[in-house]
Amino acid sequence: MGIGGSMERRTILKAAGASAAVLGLGATTGCGGGSGAGDGTVTIRYSWWGAEERAKRINRTIALFEKKYPKIKVKTDFQTYQSFWEKFQTQASGGNPPDVFQNAVTFLRKYDKRGILLDLRPQVDAGHLNLDDFRAGVTEVGEVDGKQLGVPVGSNTMALVIDKKLWRKAGVEPHAGWTWDDFFKALKTIRDRTGVPGDTGYFGIMYLYDLYLRQNGKAFFTEDGLGFDRADLTEWWQDGYNRVRAGIVTDPKAVAQDLPKSSLSAGHGASEFTWDNFTVRYHSEGDSTYGLAPIPTTDGKHTGQYLASLMLSASARTAHPEEVARFIDFMVHDPEVGRIMGYDRGILAGTEQYDAFKPADEINKEIARYEADTAEAGVLGTITPHPSGADTVEAAFLRIGGDLGLGKVKVSDAVKQFFDESQAAFQA
Amino acid sequence: MSATTTPTTTSRAPLTGSGRRRAGSLAWHIGALAVLAVVLYPVLWLVGASFKPSKDIINGLQLFPGRPIFANFKNLADGIADIGIRTFFQNSLVYALGSVAGILLSCSLTAYAFARIRFAGRNTLFALMIGTLLLPYHVLLVPQYVMFQKLQLTNTYVPLLLGKYLATEAFFVFLMVQFMRNLPRELDEAARIDGCGHLRTYWSIVLPLCRPALITSAIFTFINAWNDFMGPLIYLNEPGKYTVSLGLMMFRDSDGVAANYGGMIAMSLVALLPVLLFFLTFQRYLIDGMATSGLKG
Numbered sequence: 249m250g251i252g253g254s255m256e257r258r259t260i261l262k263a264a265g266a267s268a269a270v271l272g273l274g275a276t277t278g279c280g281g282g283s284g285a286g287d288g289t290v291t292i293r294y295s296w297w298g299a300e301e302r303a304k305r306i307n308r309t310i311a312l313f314e315k316k317y318p319k320i321k322v323k324t325d326f327q328t329y330q331s332f333w334e335k336f337q338t339q340a341s342g343g344n345p346p347d348v349f350q351n352a353v354t355f356l357r358k359y360d361k362r363g364i365l366l367d368l369r370p371q372v373d374a375g376h377l378n379l380d381d382f383r384a385g386v387t388e389v390g391e392v393d394g395k396q397l398g399v400p401v402g403s404n405t406m407a408l409v410i411d412k413k414l415w416r417k418a419g420v421e422p423h424a425g426w427t428w429d430d431f432f433k434a435l436k437t438i439r440d441r442t443g444v445p446g447d448t449g450y451f452g453i454m455y456l457y458d459l460y461l462r463q464n465g466k467a468f469f470t471e472d473g474l475g476f477d478r479a480d481l482t483e484w485w486q487d488g489y490n491r492v493r494a495g496i497v498t499d500p501k502a503v504a505q506d507l508p509k510s511s512l513s514a515g516h517g518a519s520e521f522t523w524d525n526f527t528v529r530y531h532s533e534g535d536s537t538y539g540l541a542p543i544p545t546t547d548g549k550h551t552g553q554y555l556a557s558l559m560l561s562a563s564a565r566t567a568h569p570e571e572v573a574r575f576i577d578f579m580v581h582d583p584e585v586g587r588i589m590g591y592d593r594g595i596l597a598g599t600e601q602y603d604a605f606k607p608a609d610e611i612n613k614e615i616a617r618y619e620a621d622t623a624e625a626g627v628l629g630t631i632t633p634h635p636s637g638a639d640t641v642e643a644a645f646l647r648i649g650g651d652l653g654l655g656k657v658k659v660s661d662a663v664k665q666f667f668d669e670s671q672a673a674f675q676a
Numbered sequence: 677m678s679a680t681t682t683p684t685t686t687s688r689a690p691l692t693g694s695g696r697r698r699a700g701s702l703a704w705h706i707g708a709l710a711v712l713a714v715v716l717y718p719v720l721w722l723v724g725a726s727f728k729p730s731k732d733i734i735n736g737l738q739l740f741p742g743r744p745i746f747a748n749f750k751n752l753a754d755g756i757a758d759i760g761i762r763t764f765f766q767n768s769l770v771y772a773l774g775s776v777a778g779i780l781l782s783c784s785l786t787a788y789a790f791a792r793i794r795f796a797g798r799n800t801l802f803a804l805m806i807g808t809l810l811l812p813y814h815v816l817l818v819p820q821y822v823m824f825q826k827l828q829l830t831n832t833y834v835p836l837l838l839g840k841y842l843a844t845e846a847f848f849v850f851l852m853v854q855f856m857r858n859l860p861r862e863l864d865e866a867a868r869i870d871g872c873g874h875l876r877t878y879w880s881i882v883l884p885l886c887r888p889a890l891i892t893s894a895i896f897t898f899i900n901a902w903n904d905f906m907g908p909l910i911y912l913n914e915p916g917k918y919t920v921s922l923g924l925m926m927f928r929d930s931d932g933v934a935a936n937y938g939g940m941i942a943m944s945l946v947a948l949l950p951v952l953l954f955f956l957t958f959q960r961y962l963i964d965g966m967a968t969s970g971l972k973g
Contacts, residue, residue, distance in 0.1 A: 293913060299935065300926045303757030303915070325913045326757075328925050331905075338910050342821040344830060346913075508935070509734045533734060 290568050291321040292575060296350035297332035302592055309585045313578050320571045333639075340364050343565065347572050350593075351398050351561035353389055358636040359561075360392055366562035367395040371573035378577055384623070386597045389557045389631055398559030399576050402594025405553050405622055406455055407524040408541040411534075414518040418442050422541035424625060428460075431544040435496045438518045445498040448510065448517035451488025452649030454642045455556075456521045458632055459543055460484070462552030467632040473674055474641075475632075478663050485652055486659045500653035509533050523556070524615050525594045531611050540618040553622060554631045558593045595619050637673035644669045719948075726945045730938040748942035756926050756939070759915055761946075764923035768902055769950070771836060771919055775901040776894045778840030779848055783893065784886065786843040787852030788878045792864065802853075809846045813906070821910060831913040836904075840897075848893045855889035856882055891958050898954050902947075920947045 296306070303326055310322045325346065327335060333355075339345050345364060359365050371377045379387050379396065383403065390398030410422065418438040422431075435446025450456055458468035467475040491497040498517040506514040513534030519541070520530075530538040543551040560579060562572045579585055586601025591612050596602045607613050622628060644666055652662040725733045727744035752761050789795075790802055824835040843849055859882065867877045883890070905921045912918060915926075924947065927940035 295913075299928055300757040300939075301936075303926065307758050323914060325915065326926070327909065327922070328928050331909055331925060334906075335909050338818060338821050341818045342825045344821075344825045508937075514735075533731065535735075 289319050289321060290571050291323060292348060292568055292571055293323050293325065293346040294348045295325045295346040297327055297329045305588050305592060308588050309579065312584055313575060317574065345563040345565065347566040347568065348560055348562050348575055351559045353556060353631065354634050354639045354642060356392050356397050357634060358639065360397055361636045364564055365397045366564045366566060366569060367397065368399065368562060368573060369396045371569060372396060376570050376573035376577065378581060381581065381599045382597055383599060383602060386555055386557055390559050398561040399580055400557035400559050400597040401580055403555040403557040403597050404523040404525045404594040405555055405619060406459055406521060406543060407618055408519055408521055408543060409512060409527055409530060410519040410539055410541050411512060412537045412539045414438060414442050414444055424542045425548050426544055427548060428544045428546065439496045444518050446496050446518050448498045448512050448520045449500060449503055449653060450521050451485055452646050452653065453521050454645040457484060459552035463546040463550050469632050469635055469638060471633050472635050474670055478667060481663050482659060485662060489652060489659060492653055500650060524618050525591055527615055528611055540614055551627045553627050554629050556631060557597060591615060635674060637676055640673035641670045722941060722945055726942040730936055733937045733941065748938040751939045752942050756923055757915060763916060764918055764920045767917060768919040771833060772898045772901040774837050775840045776897045778837060779845060779893055779897045780890055782841050782843035783845060783848040784852050784883060784890065786849050787856055788882055790853045791856035805846050805849060830911055835911045836907050851893060852886060852889050855886055859885050887961065891961050895955055895958055899951055902951055
């Protein structure tokens with residue numbers, strides 16, 4: 249073996265060169281992004297989660313922005329929620345997160361702890377970003393330990409979505425200030441008179457349990473952990489499980505079979521707790537008429553509600569903090585942007601945008617009315633803090649609650665599992 | 677693909693009357709068709725659903741729509757999120773064909789070395805290479821990202837393709853090594869006597885004989901690259917560079933709020949075609965190659 253070695257090596261090198269040339273084709277278009285060109289033009293990367301519908305709207309708003317700021321170019325990139333965070337996590341670990349991105353309160357402390365989020369306060373002080381002219385209380389959602397880590401684009405709050413036809417048929421009606429006893433009695437009446445379970449599975453929804461805890465002087469999270477004990481959760485889940493067995497809450501098996509549709513739209517439940525701006529979904533999926541109802545209370549007054557929101561955050565590594573701040577400012581205040589975006593990411597947070605956009609369709613009108621009514625009722629409080637790891641805890645709550653409903657785990661085991669997993673998530 | 681082979685009825689012993697034989701054959705065919713229907717049902721459902729409005733897709737149980745609509749395909753022709761649908765397919769093709777070329781060149785060359793050249797540390801290196809199969813993808817994800825980020829190569833296809841040109845896919849190297857080891861060594865020796873070096877032997881003798889292994893690798897590589905989601909997701913930052921698998925996800929929102937299922941299913945259907953065509957084209961050569969390589973040495 250080994251004759252003609254040198255000739256071979258040369259040919260191999262040639263072959264290697266050829267394949268490198270093939271790769272080179274791909275490389276010519278490459279550029280890391282976020283860098284400035286010679287003429288003072290700056291490019292920023294903007295990532296968000298959502299579908300093509302949102303993409304089309306955002307593209308139009310960016311065209312407006314680039315017209316007003318010709319020296320700033322914006323490159324967008326979007327995925328579904330799940331994929332967005334997988335990508336973000338990897339890029340952030342690699343030191344290359346997008347300059348601006350959509351964010352939610354659950355992730356603020358998590359990424360602040362890792363030093364990934366830019367404190368926008370200095371930009372506010374420098375006059376590049378205006379934090380006034382927002383609807384009452386929404387900017388607080390983006391505050392952590394005195395730092396402004398996010399600026400809200402839209403807000404939402406929890407609501408009870410009901411199948412109006414079923415509720416009318418059963419002869420029951422929700423009303424402001426009703427109690428949990430009233431609510432569960434109504435569910436039973438619906439079940440008895442229409443044969444449809446009254447609710448699709450309230451006990452697995454973390455944000456609803458948070459409201460219930462807040463009504464009782466607690467909260468789901470504290471600054472660094474859980475704000476309730478095992479006995480609280482055992483009671484909440486045991487009651488929920490009993491109600492599934494009694495048939496007033498939809499069997500989780502049916503809920504799973506109805507996916508990707510909600511059991512409410514499928515007619516296998518008469519109401520569902522969710523964010524108010526998600527109501528649009530039921531109208532597009534189901535055939536009944538749907539409406540928004542107030543959250544049940546413990547004391548006849550307090551619902552425990554608050555405004556949550558989608559935000560825009562910036563990367564601490566961005567080379568262009570000023571341009572990024574101007575971009576965020578434009579996106580949250582420009583009235584034309586508000587008219588284009590509508591309630592796509594929640595009820596518009598900035599007052600100029602809120603006033604500029606008046607929904608034309610009945611569904612969005614009802615959402616706007618619901619938030620106005622909730623604000624007027626004076627039940628809105630400050631948002632519950634979300635410690636680092638809150639996103640993992642939320643997913644665990646949903647999953648373990650689901651297993652419990654399916655009868656895969658006993659209540660005591662489910663509670664233990666949830667507390668163990670939460671502990672691990674907070675320490676991560 | 678499930679290729680059902682029909683047995684030739686004549687090969688059965690013609691002991692019974694022709695009527696009975698026909699009944700048996702009929703029963704066999706009906707049985708085979710029933711199995712085929714079960715296997716093909718999801719594809720049929722996909723075809724049917726692509727002509728339904730989104731609401732009917734998640735609500736109705738019927739296989740085909742009562743009144744077929746073409747809005748989903750029209751929707752596709754208009755593009756997704758202001759990007760023409762052709763862009764995604766072009767990107768996917770570049771990625772898939774680029775991968776196939778890389779794997780075929782680099783893995784076969786590596787395999788030749790392992791199978792035919794005796795060099796120091798060959799067995800250790802071979803074991804190490806097989807060992808890389810044990811590394812989970814997720815362990816490599818972040819370090820690889822950091823590396824390509826430092827090289828300023830993110831948002832290009834280089835991170836996706838480079839490894840394919842460096843024979844990092846141990847599975848295909850292994851497949852080809854095993855195949856080459858079964859080729860008669862006498863052929864190499866005859867070539868050497870005629871004055872061939874290693875490269876010439878590799879190119880003119882071994883490679884043509886390896887056609888079945890090469891085609892198998894090509895089909896698998898094409899399908900893997902076409903379906904790859906994580907790689908393009910992490911490395912590509914502009915929707916204009918997205919592949920079909922990423923484009924498919926653009927129809928969906930996080931929580932199913934007003935998802936465009938119609939558009940998604942129509943695109944899934946169209947996305948199946950290149951893979952199907954690739955398979956049908958090369959499957960022929962696969963069988964061809966198998967048949968001829970067994971003939972005289």
